[in-house]
Amino acid sequence: MNIKPSIKASSVVPVSGRQARISARDLSLDFPIYDIASRSLKQLLMVRPIATVLRGASQVGASHVGGSIATGAGGTVVVRAIDKMSFEIEEGARIGLIGHNGAGKTTLLRTMAGIYEPTSGVLETAGHVMPLFNLMEGMMPDATGREFIRIRGVLLGLEPHQLESLAEDVIEFCELGSYIDMPVRTYSTGMLVRLAFALSTSVSPDILLFDELIGAGDARFVSKAQERLKSFVERSSIVVVASHSRAILDQWCNRLFLLEHGKLIADGPVRDVLEEYDRRTAAQNA
Amino acid sequence: MDKQMQMAFLGIAESQLEKAIHDIWSSLCAWRLWTLFGYNDVKMRYRRSTLGPFWASLSMAFQVFVTGFVMAYLFHMTLQRYLPYICIGLIIWSFLTTIVSEGANAFISSSELILQVKRPLFVYLLQVVWRNIIVGAHTVVIFFVVALLFGLFPTSAYLLAIPGFVLFLVNCVWAAGAVAILSTRFRDIPLIVTNAFMALFWLTPVVYQLDQLSGPIKTVISYNPLYHAIEVFRAPLLLTEPSATNWLVAIATAAFGWLFLLLLFARTRKRIPFWL
Numbered sequence: 075m076n077i078k079p080s081i082k083a084s085s086v087v088p089v090s091g092r093q094a095r096i097s098a099r100d101l102s103l104d105f106p107i108y109d110i111a112s113r114s115l116k117q118l119l120m121v122r123p124i125a126t127v128l129r130g131a132s133q134v135g136a137s138h139v140g141g142s143i144a145t146g147a148g149g150t151v152v153v154r155a156i157d158k159m160s161f162e163i164e165e166g167a168r169i170g171l172i173g174h175n176g177a178g179k180t181t182l183l184r185t186m187a188g189i190y191e192p193t194s195g196v197l198e199t200a201g202h203v204m205p206l207f208n209l210m211e212g213m214m215p216d217a218t219g220r221e222f223i224r225i226r227g228v229l230l231g232l233e234p235h236q237l238e239s240l241a242e243d244v245i246e247f248c249e250l251g252s253y254i255d256m257p258v259r260t261y262s263t264g265m266l267v268r269l270a271f272a273l274s275t276s277v278s279p280d281i282l283l284f285d286e287l288i289g290a291g292d293a294r295f296v297s298k299a300q301e302r303l304k305s306f307v308e309r310s311s312i313v314v315v316a317s318h319s320r321a322i323l324d325q326w327c328n329r330l331f332l333l334e335h336g337k338l339i340a341d342g343p344v345r346d347v348l349e350e351y352d353r354r355t356a357a358q359n360a
Numbered sequence: 361m362d363k364q365m366q367m368a369f370l371g372i373a374e375s376q377l378e379k380a381i382h383d384i385w386s387s388l389c390a391w392r393l394w395t396l397f398g399y400n401d402v403k404m405r406y407r408r409s410t411l412g413p414f415w416a417s418l419s420m421a422f423q424v425f426v427t428g429f430v431m432a433y434l435f436h437m438t439l440q441r442y443l444p445y446i447c448i449g450l451i452i453w454s455f456l457t458t459i460v461s462e463g464a465n466a467f468i469s470s471s472e473l474i475l476q477v478k479r480p481l482f483v484y485l486l487q488v489v490w491r492n493i494i495v496g497a498h499t500v501v502i503f504f505v506v507a508l509l510f511g512l513f514p515t516s517a518y519l520l521a522i523p524g525f526v527l528f529l530v531n532c533v534w535a536a537g538a539v540a541i542l543s544t545r546f547r548d549i550p551l552i553v554t555n556a557f558m559a560l561f562w563l564t565p566v567v568y569q570l571d572q573l574s575g576p577i578k579t580v581i582s583y584n585p586l587y588h589a590i591e592v593f594r595a596p597l598l599l600t601e602p603s604a605t606n607w608l609v610a611i612a613t614a615a616f617g618w619l620f621l622l623l624l625f626a627r628t629r630k631r632i633p634f635w636l
Contacts, residue, residue: 106634184633188478191630203478211476216404228396229477 094201094280094311096163096186101195103156103185103336155181157336158195163312170323170344171316172351173333179316182333183207183283186314201280201311209270215259219250219269222258226273240276247302248272264295271299275306282307284315320348380626387482394483398490413498420499424450424506431567440510447506448597449566451499452590456532457557459492463536464543464550471636481632485537489529503597512599520596527610528593534617541628544635560586585613 155178163169171179184190185197187205212225223244227237245254248268258266307313307326317323323330323344330347332340332354340350387394406412427450428443435442463485467474470484507513543549564586573581581587588609595602 106631108635184475189475189633205477208472208476211473214400214404216407217400221400225396225400228393229473 094165095198096200096281096312096314097161097196097198099160099196101156101159101185101197102154102193103181103190104193105153105155105181105190107151107153153336155336156185156192159336159338161331161338161341163314165311167312167329168307168327169312169314170327170330171314171333172318172323172330172347173339177333178336179333180207180285181336183285183314183316186281187283199281203281203283204277204279204310205283205285206274207283207285209267209274213258213270216257218257219254219261220245222269223273230277232277240273243276244269244272247298268295272302275302278306278309280310281312282310282314284313284317286315286317286319323348376629377622377626380622380629383480383625383629384482387480387486390480390483391486393479394486394490397483397487398494401487401491402494413495416495417498417501420451420454421502424502427567435568435572444503444507444510444512445569445598446567448503448594449590451496451503452528452594453561453564453566454499455492455496456528456586456590458495459489459532460536460539461550461553461557462488462492463540464553466536466540467544467632467636474633474636481629482537485533485540488536488540489533493529507597515599517596517599517601520601521593524593524596524602527607527614528589530614531589531610531617534614534621537621538617538624541624541632544632545628560584564590566590585609589613 157178159182171182173179181190183205184207185192186199187203188199189205212229213222214225217225220241223241224237227240232240248265248271250265250269253261253265258269261269313326315322315326327344329342330340330344331338332347332351334354339354340347402413406415409415411418424443424447428439428446431437431446432439432442466485466488467481470487473479474481474484539549539553543553563581564584565581570578570582570587588606591606592602592610595606
């Protein structure tokens, strides 16, 4: 595993150096599902001996049933969210992930981000990974806009002197004026999106992971945002985006992964994979 | 070979232990993150109040005086001896209990951040610790006022309070860490912890002194490691010296506690995101 614990990024200069790369061999991830009942001690004490307490549902093995849901030790439900995926993502790749809800797109992104550790198989990542799953990361309603910029900057791993230029850059772009010193709870949704968007696109990671692409704000801001998003994406060596929108996949991607029940069904050029996806959807509906 | 056998016995791969230690170490290095977060927590909690964190001081003062007067009356003790004792006792006790019971939510309340970016997990625990150090600094002011009022002027004995505090804090952190991990998996733990502290309050010399007891109950309570962990910090502030037993038990508790936390963390670290 080559994932850095913290992201080093700069609001001015892109930090890279190494060749960005993501490579997976037989990557699998089992996801234990805890409902309210199985989370409570009562059930645990009644059904399971203490020895298995923390082992939880790590074994799937033989009990793996048909699709992707299995019952682990002590009755915990385990979902095989990623099933033996192998792929190589090289510099310059713009990967789109498609598949039905629950096909494993978000889980795969989180695994690439290093948040979930694989159950088996190998995942190697080179380069600074920046996941952008939630634009509002670190938002506290009572914090002012300026405080939010600071929080986010520290979250991104910026040094104190970089925080200054980040603040300038963001304040100038989002045009919030004196609202920047008001609590963010007083902001309209559009203002919030502007601020969060400006912040999220102010650094330059090597590998950029999106769960659905960003888009909101008033018309004039949207075109301004598009431009910024474009240059932001172009600065990254690798982009992986999960989306249901064909327009986005067509515009941003040069290669698609089709996922189904945690398996990588197709991997290839956008047009081919979309055709395959349509064929499968039609077959399922028939 | 021996070490490997032991680790295998505990069901922990050695690399997991290394990763757990690395997580804790890189969390400590990310001090900018948890100090800012802890500070922001306090700031946001008191944002629109006039007194700000001095509310913590005020409510502590109130609690100390009411409990102090009632207890002094019940125990027939002179206020001059008793009030500083109960004051610092209650301040330390509330620090300990809040750090552990808020620690229970350290990962749960940061689940959004944890599922967003890969970061060392211990950061979120240190955030809770730092937040409570800030609040604690506001409440301990009350003790210094009370101490001066009752003629306990600072002497060089205070110096021992520094290692005493560090040792006390080290004990608080392992307890909070263990509770944080277990609570994420089992959501009953925070409730159990709250109840356990209610009982422990009366089993730990906080509002009474160990010397006031006699017979078997004194023996039982003198085995309570909480008493020793508190005493190494409290005694120097009351210008007395902690006993060798106090130091030994507090150090042993810290050592065993951290060993337990490390093994638990090694075993559960990669599962914590799934539990959220």
